[in-house]
Amino acid sequence: MFSSFRGLPPVVWTVFAGTVVNRLGYLVTPFLVFFLATRGVTGTHVSYVLGALGAGNLLGPAVGGVLADRIGRRPTMLAGLVAASVGQGALFVAPGVATMAAAALLISAAGSMVSPAAYALLADAVDAEHRRRAYALFQWGVNIGTAVAGVLGGFLAARGYWLLFAVDAGSMLVFAAVVAFRLREHRPPTAFGAEGDGGAGGAKRKDGIGYGVVLRDRLGLALLPLFGVQLFVYSLTEVALPLAIHDSGLSPTVYGAMAALNAVMVVVLQPVVTARLARLPQLPVQCAGGVLIAVGVAMTGLANTVTGYAISVVVWSVGEVVVAGIAASVIANLAPAHARGRYQGAFGWTWGTARFGALTLGVGLYSGLGPGVLWWTALLAGIACSVATLAFHGRVARRMDHVLAA
Known part of the structure; x- marks a missing residue:
């Protein structure tokens, strides 16, 4: 089965393994509405928390992309994983709707910072001809972890929602440890903000810090x-x-x-x-x-x-x-x-x-x-x-x- 991805460098397999572990902890979001109900959050108040969760998925990738080029792929992944783990704990202990929404925003924004940095890290480590297989392996890891999480989530939720939060936060910290100790930066030689053609085939120009x-x-x-x-x-x-x-x-x-x-x-x-x-x-x-x-x-x-x-x-x-x-x-x-x-x-x-x-x-x-x-x-x-x-x-x-x- 793995022969389809033979020849990919170790960094790709490391990111794959870390992603599987991380996605095994993708438990809270599918059961969030049920958890909120146990805390007395119903009706329109639920939409505030879910809306914050959705807004974070718009904010996180934009920030993560800039940071990946500015401070590096690994630091950005570490920051996103640790911050999302903190957000999981904050959501579980949040006393009201406003604090729950803030914690949900942190979880989704920080968590969605990771993918742009991971994709950039893989692009740095794999040549253009093999990136499609590298990204397919990454996506396969997401699907494997999510599939197992779907079964695991129902089992744990029946025994206490705190288990969902604990596994989510723990899996993120495990992936952070993998990033910290098993990955190395594959930064391209051109520094952030250096002269470049921007991929548009035009004149050389200063990129600045944004998009x-x-x-x-x-x-x-x-x-x-x-x-x-x-x-x-x-x-x-x-x-x-x-x-x-x-x-x-x-x-x-x-x-x-x-x-x-x-x-x-x-x-x-x-x-x-x-x-x-x-x-x-x-x-x-x-x-x-x-x-x-x-x-x-x-x-x-x-x-x-x-x-x-x-x-x-x-x-x-x-x-x-x-x-x-x-x-x-x-x-x-x-x-x-x-x-x-x-x-x-x-x-x-x-x-x-x-x-x-x-x-x-x-x-x-x-x-x-x-x-x-x-x-x-x-x-x-x-x-x-x-x-x-x-x-x-x-x-x-x-x-x-x-x-x-x-």
């Missing part, structure tokens, strides 16, 4: 929203799928079974599919996977039985496996060496925006205009996004040729 280097890259700016649309469609599997299952008169255990089916498929198929597709051009594969995700999500609107929902899950799960690691790899290959953190920060912010959009716009369409509108929107937007992304294949290939020749 100007990303904003000047017209190819990157064109691709990020397209990746964001695909991520929005995929995020509907976490948001609108449980609503559809509920409205079909099925029990919550059906959604749990669908989540388990997705997890098993991804964990089993990821290495095989990655090996089979590794030599194919990235963007056409990304677009094909995007179409599968859009079709699978839209098929949710046709389902009203367990079998129907299972078929839709199978389709978009295959799409998820196909696209694994590609978008992050494309963004990493577009980035100049000294700005990889900020490019990954921009990608992470796009992911956070897509999830936030699914929670707001997606639920709004489902509840306000009807489920049919949402499923048709997902289908058409997903397919249109894939077609538009494919149009940039030539430009991305030329940029890649320039990177490999440099």
Whole structure:
């Protein structure tokens, strides 16, 4: 199974192992509403805490990308993991809604700082030709940990919510220890703020400390929203799928079974599919996977039985496996060496925006205009996004040729 990722350097495997451990502790968020109810937080007050959690996913990647380029990948990962661990403890002991919201903001903002730095670290350590496999392995680690956490969370919650917080905080500290003692910095030779072309092929200029280097890259700016649309469609599997299952008169255990089916498929198929597709051009594969995700999500609107929902899950799960690691790899290959953190920060912010959009716009369409509108929107937007992304294949290939020749 691991042969699909043979030849990747030790740093990639270290990040993979740490990510599995970290995601094993992804327990609090899925059970947060139930925990809040035990503390007497219900109704609109719950939305304040969940809103803070969502806002942190927008703030964290932007900050993490800058810090990854400014102070280094490892320090940024350490800061995010330790701060998120502190946030877990703060949320558990928080006395009121305001302090709970502040703790939730800290957890999500600090936790989402880690990925841009980790992606940049992997890009520093792996050449452009092998980044797709490195990022696919990273994503596989996320899925393995999340799959086990889904089972572990229910077991621990029945024995006390404090166990969820303890395992979450502990897993983050274990990953922090791995970062501190098992990883070394692979900083590119160009210092932060040094002269660079910003990946846009233009004149040399000073990058400064923010995201100007990303904003000047017209190819990157064109691709990020397209990746964001695909991520929005995929995020509907976490948001609108449980609503559809509920409205079909099925029990919550059906959604749990669908989540388990997705997890098993991804964990089993990821290495095989990655090996089979590794030599194919990235963007056409990304677009094909995007179409599968859009079709699978839209098929949710046709389902009203367990079998129907299972078929839709199978389709978009295959799409998820196909696209694994590609978008992050494309963004990493577009980035100049000294700005990889900020490019990954921009990608992470796009992911956070897509999830936030699914929670707001997606639920709004489902509840306000009807489920049919949402499923048709997902289908058409997903397919249109894939077609538009494919149009940039030539430009991305030329940029890649320039990177490999440099």
